[in-house]
Structure formats: structure tokens, C-alpha cells
Amino acid sequence: MPQLEVKNIETYYGPIMAIKGISFEVEESSIVTILGANGAGKTSVLKTISGVMEPEKGTIEFMGKRIDHLDPDKIVRMGISHVPEGREVFHDLTVKENLAMGAFLRRDKDGMARDLETVHAYFPVLEARRGQLAGNMSGGEQQMLAIARALMARPKMLLLDEPSLGLSPVLVKEIYDIIKRINEEQKTTILLVEQNAWMALSTAQFGYILELGRIVMADPCDELMENEDVREFYLGIKEESVRGSKRWKRKKRWR
């Protein structure tokens, strides 16, 4: 049985339908990615899973239990941690305090200390800067802090919303290496939403492509990377035209 099963969810922002009925599943300890352009509905999917948004229709099951319509804190308790887009850390708190916030719901002091060590092992820079205000750190460091904070809740599943956003290629690679390590070593399931298709496809095992609130493709990542449409529209690999430059795009087919 998959760890997460999303069935027919529809989510609205006021009168606007952001997710037009999608279904997908995530296997335990896997890395799954959802790709899509701006406004495709990627963030809404994650928000719906973590309980920040409520689906109008459809069901979400986590480890066999319905979690749609549960409050976000209950969902965190069940083991899903959400790292929102845009490195939302508490700017006026120190690194250490930020990490403590991640473990807010926990009472086991020993476990928390062990996890803090693990987190520091993944992100040594956070240990070095533990007394610094989070707001004074660089974008890459804030992203690391956001991920680290989520790990402090000891999640079974991590929802990552565009961890590469606004970061230099070197930093993106560094963060992705850590994401892979967390998945391998902690067996944490990772659901990754990205615009950086290349990074996401080479990290994840299975991918979904979301367009205008609907899934148009669902395949293992190595197959997606070979797909003609994915190559042209997501990886930017184009056939050359007779003129040498080509600005127009052919129709997407998704097959």
C-alpha cells in the first residue's frame, strides 16, 4: 500500500479552481516529484496535503488514515512536515530557536537532542551559526534552516516546495545532495515540487507533470526525461529550425 494516496482532490482559491481533480500516490521511502509551470497548482497540492488548504472534493490517505479535513498540527503529528516555498523562517529568532520551533510538538528531550545532532551533521553551517538571527542569513542558509526545522519534527514524509528557488546552481546542487542523503539514510519519504525540472528528475524516482490543475503525465523519471514534450517544454532541449533560432513552440501532446 502506498504511504500517501491522493484521490480526486479539487481545491479552490475563492471561486478559482486551483486543482481540477487529481489523483496520485507516493510509496514509502521514495522520492516523488511534481513538475509544473507557474500556476499549475503545485503549491496548492502540497498545501492541501499538509492541511493548510481544504479540498472541496476528494480524499487524502496517509498510512491508511484519512487526513483531509484534519487540522495542520494533527497532520504534522502524524508525520508530514511541509517546507513551504520561499524559505519562510522566523527572521527574528536565532537559528537555534528556529530549530526548536520545529520540535514544538515533541516532548522527548533525548530524542530531540539526537535529532539536533543529526540535523547539524547534514547542515554543519547551522551549528556554526546557531546564535545568529535567521533573518541575517543568506538565502541558501535560510533554505537549509527551513529544511532542518522540518526535520526536527522527525517526519515520515517531507513536502518540499521549490527548494531550488532563487539559489545559485552550486547551492542547488548542495541542497539536493543533502535531500538525497536524508532520503537514503533516514528513509524519509520526499514529495518534491519543482520548476527546476532537471534537478528534480535526476533526484526523484517517479514524477508527475501538472498542467493547469491536472496531471498530464505520470511516469518513472528516467522515462520522463526521454519524453519529447518533457524535453522541449521542461528541459529546454529543442530541435533546431531552418533559421537557426526558433521562438515558437509546437503543441504539447503528452503521450
Next chain:
Amino acid sequence: MALGKLQEAGPPAPGVDTVPKLFWQRVTEWADRTAMREKKFGLWQDITWREYGRMARYTGLALVELGLRPGDRAAIISDDIPEWLYCDMGIQCVGGTTVGIYPTDSPQQVEYVMGHSGSKFYFAEDEEQLDKILEVRDRLPDLKKIIIYDMEGLRDFRDPMAMSYDELLELGKQADQRDPEAFEKLLNIPGPEDTAFLVYTSGTTGPPKGAMITHRNVLAGFHSQRQVLKGYLEDELLTFLPLCHIAERGVTALGMIMNGWVCNFAEEMDTVPQDIREVSPTVFFAVPRIWERFYSAMVLRMKDATWLEKKAFNLAMAVGNACSDYRLHLKEPPVHLRAAFKLADWCVLRNLKRFVGLDRVRMCLSGAAPISPDLLKFYHSLGIDMREVYGQTESTGAATMHYAGGTKFGTVGEALPGIEIRITDEGEILIKGPSVFKGYFRDPDKTAETVRDGWLYTGDVGLIDEDGHVVIKDRLKDIIITSGGKNITPSEIENQLKFSPYINDAVVIGDGRKYLTALIMIDEENVMKYAQDNRIPFTTYKSLTQAPEINKLIWREVEAVNKKFARVETIKKFRLIDIQLTTDDDEITPTMKLKRKYINEKFKDIIESMY
């Protein structure tokens, strides 16, 4: 855009016997009237007849400067935009012949049409259409000039053969200033028997053929159609089907110069539902597929309605139905029924019509493919005067039509004035009249095969009923003869299937087989909605077509259709087409019909699996 007093367009002036002359008469008569509208930056912009005339004039004169001689061909490859019409008229006014190419055609198809027609000029909408010709131009010795409408992305593009449309217009303007009388002289060059335009028809056998439509053909259609359908200067159209197809060409380009209809260009195919609500056309021509869509939209809208709304809708439709029954027998409904309909319309139907943008519509036409009689009936119950038109490219569009108040479901109406219809012993429909085309360009053999003694062999099988209405059965070559020797006309069954809101199109198979089967293309929107409402999980389109619940749903629809037919005509098995076909695919026509021949080939294995 409220409809005030209605005015009919005047007849062609004496001596006006070609499209250019009629066009110029209209430009002079209607100079300050709106000819067309285009949506730019979110606003509908008016283009007057004077402007239309000026653009056509400059285009024509510039082409002459560049070497266009009477009888030469010039091709246009573009979606429906004002430039399409400017160039079409510009080319014809200086004695040229317009060749329309489908914007969805591949470079190879473009090469065929350009090569076969020997076109000297190629009007390209944009970069995409430009790239097609650049890829194949080495093999097109007749090509002289490429003209591009939209130069976006081409600032650094230099090529001795290419120029922008603005540059062409400038050339025409200069020529006009040098010799202001040149254009009027050129207008008189083409004669009624000269070819106004070529229409390439997608041949189901062999390469496309270029039907030659003369000026006489066009004007003949004018006289006969006008006797059965009234057109007013105040009428508004929505133009969105390809202009290179005879149907849209006839309704828009010719409807404009004949009836003064105002053409409103839809922004894109995808925006048609919004555009139609904004324009709220008074005359609306569409292919059955579009009518099916509106029907599904309205029916599904009612499914989401409350109990009371549903009751009200059913009651209103019953009243509408009773009213239309009277009208279809050319009788005025009794007063109480008319009053009831007014009420039903006011309370229910009007809102529903507004929901799809048909609240102002005065006359609807369906053509280019057979439509289910049930669908016609549905629209009549809504109080919409919907007529079916039958014709072919080779008959310059309409040959038969439902006359005003003379709609008879299941028929395609009566022969237009001046048109004769005959049925051969094999049941083939023949058409004779002044709108029958001149022949296929550079193909005397095919011409001789198609037109014999002035009779156009349509390739359609049908009959003329006791009221003189023509009933179309099917394409002669599509008739299925099962291994049991039964003759079956697949399109009757297919039309019934398409009437289901969940089925977009279907191809019935069974020639030389023991029983009938079908390949079905689902209606994506509606089936997805069904899946959502019934919590059927799916990811992609493919997985949707494989969901057992969806196959059950379609099977129920097929069974409902089966009940209407004899046992040998029932469908025993079906498969859903699991890829989304787009107009770029060979399997589908630009008007979104499944092409039997290609479908049979492409899905050979799937078809075999059903036997």
C-alpha cells in the same frame, strides 16, 4: 451591440458578376459601417469597410508590383485574423486566385499544396508558418515571395525572399499614389468563369485535391441562399473555424459581402466559449461537434442544478418542444402555448442560452458533418431556429438547407433554389446547378470522374423523402457490409453515440466482419467531471480511459444507443482511444472529425483485438 431595426443588404448592382466587383460595391456602399472586429489587448476593435477596402487595395496593388498576373495563385496560411480577409480580397481583386492552407498542416503538407497549386506568394501568419515554408522552399520553383503578418521574434531575420506585411502594404500604397486608377481597372479583369479561390480538400484516398471555385459559383450561391435565409446588416457572426474550409469561407468571407454580416474573430479555438458569450452572435454557424459541446455544457449545468431548477427546466423544455412542434409543421402555436413559452423562456431557457452565449441568436446553422436529429430537436425546444445545411466543397458549400420554418429532423432540408438533386440507382446523391465547381485544379481525370453531364457525383448515399427533403445516409465508400451481407450505414450509429455527453466522436467498424464494434473518443471534460463526481481516481488521460468504471459508463451509453437499432446494427464491443488527438494529428480533420481511414490504420491492432 443591441439589435435595433433590421436592414437587409441590397442586391448586387447591375453588371456585378464577380467577387471583386461585389466587394468593391460593398466597400463603397458601407464605407463607415463595421465590417469586422478583432480583440486586441482585451478590447474588441472595429474595422470599417473603408479600412477593409483600403487594406485589400494595397495588398492587391503590391502583389501586382511583385509580379502577380491574372490567374496566378497566392496562398494564405494563418488562423482566422483580419489579414486573412484583406489578402483574400486583395488577391482576388487583381485577378489572382487565393489558396487557403490549414495552419495546422505540416511542412510536407504545405509543400504539397504550394507545389501543386504553383503558388507564387505565401502569406504566413507568423514565425511558425514561416519556418514551414523555409524548410521546403528549395523544392518550390514557382515561389517568388514570402509575406509575414506577425514579425514578432523575427527582428533579426533577413531573407531576400521574405518581407513583412507592413512592407507589402507600403509598396501597395506607393503604387496607388503613382496611379490611383490602376486598382479599379484591375478589378474588372477577372470574369465570372475565372477561379476565385482553390479549396484543397483532404482526400481520404490519395493526396488532397484543389477544387476550383469560380466567381460565378460564389454569386450563384448568393442568389439561391438569399431566398431561403434572411440576412441583415445588423447580424453578428463569430468566426473561428478555419477560413480555408468552404463552410467558414462561405459564412464569413462571403456572408460579409453578400449580407453585410459583421465578422467577429474569436481569439483562439480555446477561447471560443468566452468569445461567444462576449459577442453573443445573431447568426451562428458551427460544426456538429460544437453543437454537441454546447449541449453537453447545458446538460451538465442542469445536473448540478437544484431539484427545483431541474423541474423548471424540464417543464420549460416541454413547453419549448410543444411550441417547436407547431412551428415545424408551419403552424403558429396557439396563444396559450406562446404565452407559456414566453414565460418559460423568461424564467429558465433564456438564462441557459445566455450561459453558452446564444441568447441573441436569430439563426443557427449546422453543417460540414451530419448532426444527430435529437440535437436539432433540443435546440428547437430552446426556441433556437437551427437549420442543417448540406453541401460539399465541390458545390461551393450549401446545396440543400432547411428553409425558414421548414426544419424536418433527420433530413438536411430541401434543394436550394436553382439546385437540382437526383439520386442514382445505387443511391448516390447528385447535384446540378450554377454553384457546382469548375473542376479540380490540374486534375482533369478526377474532374471527369466527379462531374458528369453537369451532375456532381457527391459520393454520399441518400434519398429524397415525400416532402422533397433530402436524407443523407452515409458516404458511399463508408457503407459497411458485414460478413453476413448486411448493409449498414455507420454514420447513423455514430451520430447517436456522439449525442452522449461523454462521447466526443466514434468510428463504427465491421466491414467484412461478423459483428460491429466501435472505437470511441471520450469527451475529456465531461468524463473527467464524471470521474470526479464519482470518486474514480485517475492520473492522466490514458489512465482515465483505462479506468473500469469509465468503460462501464461508456458501455451504458453504447447499450442505450444499441436499443435504437436492429440487432445486426448493434455494437458488440468497443475500445476507448487512449491518446488525446489534436488537430496536428492525421487522424483528425481540422474541424475535429475522426478520419475513418487513418483511425482504421493507426488502431489496427486494437481493432483486431475486438474480433
